[in-house]
Amino acid sequence: xxxxxxxxxxxxxxxxxxxxxxxxxxxxxxxxxxxxxxxxxxxxxxxxxxxxxxxxxxxxxxxxxxxxxxxxxxxxxxxxxxxxxxxxxxxxxxxxxxxxxxxxxxxxxxxx
Amino acid sequence: xxxxxxxxxxxxxxxxxxxxxxxxxxxxxxxxxxxxxxxxxxxxxxxxxxxxxxxxxxxxxxxxxxxxxxxxxxxxxxxxxxxxxxxxxxxxxxxxxxxxxxxxxxxxxxxxxxx
Numbered sequence: 001x002x003x004x005x006x007x008x009x010x011x012x013x014x015x016x017x018x019x020x021x022x023x024x025x026x027x028x029x030x031x032x033x034x035x036x037x038x039x040x041x042x043x044x045x046x047x048x049x050x051x052x053x054x055x056x057x058x059x060x061x062x063x064x065x066x067x068x069x070x071x072x073x074x075x076x077x078x079x080x081x082x083x084x085x086x087x088x089x090x091x092x093x094x095x096x097x098x099x100x101x102x103x104x105x106x107x108x109x110x111x112x
Numbered sequence: 113x114x115x116x117x118x119x120x121x122x123x124x125x126x127x128x129x130x131x132x133x134x135x136x137x138x139x140x141x142x143x144x145x146x147x148x149x150x151x152x153x154x155x156x157x158x159x160x161x162x163x164x165x166x167x168x169x170x171x172x173x174x175x176x177x178x179x180x181x182x183x184x185x186x187x188x189x190x191x192x193x194x195x196x197x198x199x200x201x202x203x204x205x206x207x208x209x210x211x212x213x214x215x216x217x218x219x220x221x222x223x224x225x226x227x
Contacts, residue, residue, distance in 0.1 A: 036216070043116075043202050043218030044155065087155070091214060099170055100145070100216070102155035 020073040022088030031090040116219035135203030143206040144186035
């Protein structure tokens with residue numbers, strides 16, 4: 001199973017953009033990149049996902065490197081409510097495995 | 113409202129006393145899964161189910177059992193709980209239908225303490 005590597009923690013000031021990196025050097029051609037976040041005392045929630053092209057939704061943007069060995073979740077204007085643990089995971093649609101490996105994620109602290 | 117529910121939310125039990133944590137989803141999702149979350153270890157998948165009567169092991173299945181007799185329910189069974197199963201447990205479900213984006217919906221969590 002392909003693994004991801006993320007920094008343990010990051011800090012950002014409120015109202016500023018945040019770039020959360022994820023390395024996945026062993027990614028296969030059929031792995032989708034998913035991002036989830038977990039707010040304090042809650043279950044994880046879906047943020048965004050992509051395969052090759054950059055993606056945008058109402059919550060965030062996902063920038064995927066051309067070689068797909070890394071990706072970056074972009075929060076355009078961090079708010080205090082964005083303080084959470086962010087998980088980058090890979091999901092293989094072709095192999096038939098539906099295992100999800102979350103890892104320990106990046107704890108984002110947003111400073112007022 | 114689309115949701116995944118878990119019961120109980122909190123449970124304190126003793127070693128060896130069988131327990132079941134229930135999970136139910138109202139979205140008609142095919143895929144359901146159980147995770148445990150421990151400090152410093154993140155979320156680890158215990159078991160998952162692709163559909164009724166189809167289950168498979170995740171990364172940490174030892175000491176757990178599951179069943180999927182109905183599409184909406186996916187109970188987690190601890191036949192003989194031990195203190196190392198003290199953890200926060202999450203159930204999740206995903207739609208595998210055509211056009212689905214495979215977004216996982218998580219329940220609110222069950223905090224289990226085994227003494």
